[in-house]
Amino acid sequence: xxxxxxxxxxxxxxxxxxxxxxxxxxxxxxxxxxxxxxxxxxxxxxxxxxxxxxxxxxxxxxxxxxxxxxxxxxxxxxxxxxxxxxxxxxxxxxxxxxxxxxxxxxxxxxxxxxxxxxxxxxxxxxxxxxxxxxxxxxxxxxxxxxxxxxxxxxxxxxxxxxxxxxxxxxxxxxxxxxxxxxxx
Amino acid sequence: xxxxxxxxxxxxxxxxxxxxxxxxxxxxxxxxxxxxxxxxxxxxxxxxxxxxxxxxxxxxxxxxxxxxxxxxxxxxxxxxxxxxxxxxxxxxxxxxxxxxxxxxxxxxxxxxxxxxxxxxxxxxxxxxxxxxxxxxxxxxxxxxxxxxxxxxxxxxxxxxxxxxxxxxxxxxxxxxx
Numbered sequence: 216x217x218x219x220x221x222x223x224x225x226x227x228x229x230x231x232x233x234x235x236x237x238x239x240x241x242x243x244x245x246x247x248x249x250x251x252x253x254x255x256x257x258x259x260x261x262x263x264x265x266x267x268x269x270x271x272x273x274x275x276x277x278x279x280x281x282x283x284x285x286x287x288x289x290x291x292x293x294x295x296x297x298x299x300x301x302x303x304x305x306x307x308x309x310x311x312x313x314x315x316x317x318x319x320x321x322x323x324x325x326x327x328x329x330x331x332x333x334x335x336x337x338x339x340x341x342x343x344x345x346x347x348x349x350x351x352x353x354x355x356x357x358x359x360x361x362x363x364x365x366x367x368x369x370x371x372x373x374x375x376x377x378x379x380x381x382x383x384x385x386x387x388x389x390x391x392x393x394x395x396x397x398x399x
Numbered sequence: 400x401x402x403x404x405x406x407x408x409x410x411x412x413x414x415x416x417x418x419x420x421x422x423x424x425x426x427x428x429x430x431x432x433x434x435x436x437x438x439x440x441x442x443x444x445x446x447x448x449x450x451x452x453x454x455x456x457x458x459x460x461x462x463x464x465x466x467x468x469x470x471x472x473x474x475x476x477x478x479x480x481x482x483x484x485x486x487x488x489x490x491x492x493x494x495x496x497x498x499x500x501x502x503x504x505x506x507x508x509x510x511x512x513x514x515x516x517x518x519x520x521x522x523x524x525x526x527x528x529x530x531x532x533x534x535x536x537x538x539x540x541x542x543x544x545x546x547x548x549x550x551x552x553x554x555x556x557x558x559x560x561x562x563x564x565x566x567x568x569x570x571x572x573x574x575x576x
Contacts, residue, residue: 269473399442
């Protein structure tokens with residue numbers, strides 16, 4: 216039977232690096248996907264994801280299990296990503312280019328879900344509209360859409376109430392709908 | 400707010416499955432009878448599936464080994480004190496810590512004001528009073544006023560030497576009565 220996250224955390228706190236490696240293997244992909252969504256750049260996302268695990272490793276002794284390990288880890292990662300996004304203010308085209316690149320790679324092995332011209336246009340508009348959202352609004356959309364997290368978990372990750380998550384999601388969706396009204 | 404406006408506000412929460420069963424049932428029943436709101440539901444569902452398509456389903460797998468090596472490298476690296484401080488500042492100011500900043504500032508201001516008023520209470524009061532000596536047609540009159548208790552005392556006194564008719568803040572004269 217696989218050890219739970221909390222059991223692995225306790226082993227880490229006792230100095231077992233192997234247990235931390237197991238936690239990394241459980242969550243590195245999920246963390247990476249969320250950060251790519253937030254930053255829109257795979258190289259930056261890789262850096263931020265590694266930094267997030269490094270900081271989690273350093274702080275793991277202070278983790279008391281009050282929340283689940285993954286919300287704690289996501290919180291560290293999302294905070295670094297939002298901070299990095301604010302500081303870097305990268306070219307807005309980066310996100311679109313990166314996502315286009317990802318689609319091209321994907322097309323080689325599977326059918327592009329946006330292969331239809333109309334849908335491809337929708338995808339381009341959608342990527343641009345996501346890019347225009349503030350980091351906080353982008354974060355709720357990604358955590359909800361990609362990870363399917365509950366409002367409670369998203370609130371814990373972003374350090375805000377469920378009501379705030381609800382209103383941010385409502386606002387972000389409204390903004391996206393306004394920009395994509397011709398396609399929806 | 401009309402019923403349709405209220406439904407439109409709650410559609411996203413309903414689709415996310417975050418409403419109570421009773422509230423969800425109200426929305427479901429409304430959608431069955433309102434084509435306009437049902438159209439909004441379809442729009443929102445299409446947006447959701449498009450978002451999933453763009454954000455969720457096309458990312459390449461991230462190999463664990465090189466990723467873990469990168470994390471290990473960071474763990475082994477000795478960071479400068481400046482990096483440590485910057486990291487601490489960022490982690491302290493990020494996320495929920497900021498939410499504490501405003502109430503903390505208010506508490507500090509209130510505490511500062513309280514300390515100031517307590518200090519005023521603790522300090523013994525100085526009752527400033529003024530003694531004036533007035534020349535009133537050959538008689539010597541002294542006035543003592545105190546603002547705190549709104550007290551005024553008037554003395555009429557006889558000047559022993561009879562010569563000193565000076566007015567003003569003559570303390571020597573004040574002491575003689």
